[in-house]
Amino acid sequence: MKILAFDTSNKPLTVAVVDDGNVLAALESTEKKTHSVTLLPDIQKALKESELSIDDIDLIAVAKGPGSYTGVRIAVTVAKTLAFTLKKNLVGVSSLKVLAADGDENKILVPLMDARNDNAFAGVYQYSNNQLTNLIEDHHTSMSKLLELLEKYDSKDLEFINATDHLTDLIQEKYPEVKILNTKDSLPKADKLAKLSENEPVVSDIDSFVPTYLRLTQAEHDWYQKGHKKYGNISYVEEV
Incomplete structure (x- = not known):
């Protein structure tokens, strides 16, 4: 099984392509650049090093959080988009579990x-x-x-x-x-994320797959402090 795995939930960005346990490409970057700018080029680079196209990939594995709010959203959004448009299986793995693998x-x-x-x-x-x-x-x-x-x-x-x-x-x-x-x-490593993903359930509904934040954003916290109900008819996202 060919797996494309990536993690942007932490400061480092990591991407890997793994085929039946063999690491074909692994990229780690700690450069101070926005993950939204570097993730897709790094995915393309990893696929090129692996001599594969995105169509050859069987499974997309993503670190789903917790972590940087922006970083987690970047990886999950890219993973969902690729999985949905290319009709690939998607697996989300705890970002903390990826670190534990070290x-x-x-x-x-x-x-x-x-x-x-x-x-x-x-x-x-x-x-x-x-x-x-x-x-x-x-x-x-x-x-x-x-x-x-x-x-x-x-x-x-x-x-x-x-x-x-x-x-x-x-x-x-x-x-x-x-x-x-x-x-x-203890930098996160996407090749270990790929290995962990083999024992995780495939996302059944890509549309409803969301990051794991584990706490409210500051904007949400302030919104609820103003008297809005967390579990009311209108959510913070719908209201905004």
Whole structure:
């Protein structure tokens, strides 16, 4: 099965083409450019390196969030457009799960995305039978609550992944000796996204497939603060 996989939910952009487990092309970019400008050219470049056309692709795999609101929307929009217009299967994979795939297979893995103000997007994963299983669902949380939630595990069994310098400081206050992969050593990789996608369900309704944000945007938060109902007859998007 030929898989085109890409992730723009984080600062790095990553694209890969994988055929039955063999990586035909893999591109990672940490350049300070807008993902909306670079994603499609990088997809074209990866296909060219693979000596394939987009018509040869069987499955499109995308990191569906959480992460940068704009970044997640870019990847999901491109994935939905390609899947719908070309009639290809589509799979969405948690962006945190993609980060967890970088971790030690013998550890309990805690992938993170810094959400500012001592908060993070986080999940807890562990390898079982060569597959990543979710022990604690992805969620938006304060670091204090997350670290409290992790007290049931032995710290020597934990590995934090994609921790910024600030999150590293917060973690080490509680776990001075715990294993931590910082952001520069735990870049998301689209070839691992492709592998994960093989064990995820295919999206049944491409039209209704949406990113996983895990928290409101600032605009939505302000809108609801003004008295609008979150679950009323008119949604924030419809109103705007």
